[in-house]
Amino acid sequence: MLTTQFLLLGAVLFCIGVYGVLARKNAVMVLMSIELILNSVNINLLAFSVRHGSVDGNTFALYVIAIAAAEVGVGLAMVLLIYRNRRTIALDDLSEMKG
């Protein structure tokens, strides 16, 4: 197996996730795209872990998974709050903080 193939897979997933974050309007869909990005980072971390023969990559992949779980929990709580106050979760409509 080559190092490049895992890194390229991570790059492709990362870019698809970036497209999702930019293109989607629904807040839940944006959160799903962020999950894609975090997963591509994990693939890179584990590939480098094997490349360097060290377990540090595994440790950091576990930390990333924990952070992602916390992020989804808080993000969905915010989405529910926004939905309760405004009856919509379209990110275009949230313009109070625009200068």
Next chain:
Amino acid sequence: MIAADLLVAQNVGFGIISLLMIIGAVRVVTVSNVVHAALWLVIVLSGAAAQYLLLSAEFVAITQVLVYVGAVMVLFLFGTMLTRARIGAESDLNNKNWFLGIPVALLMLGVMSYVIVDGFGSERLIDNSGDMQPIPVQLISDDIFGPYLLPFWALSFVLLVAVIGAIVLARKD
């Protein structure tokens, strides 16, 4: 020569799994039904767990299945059900400027691919003859509770704050 050298079982598995993952990821960002997108995301996350197994990281693969496929997907489906009056295809899931995302993503992919291929080329991750030993969980725990103890503490505080914050945000009063 090199192509025949690379055609081993791990590479065939890698190809099939990564094809499934890329198709699933594209469907996640293009499909017009939130529940379907969540189910496509399950394929991507399970495929990522299989890739971790190929990289001999068994503990991370199991954690991925438990946390992502088990917990995060349930949260997503809950979020979808609670914020949506009807389940079905929707027409306005995308921004009005959604097409601007395509050149941005393609440009980023081009730059990253160039850098990766330029930097690593055809470097072997492992040689084909050597079988990878799975990483013992003991080593990971020695790592977490040894040199990386401080981030672990910080992480537990982050999780605590996230739980409290989620309760405070979602509480109805």
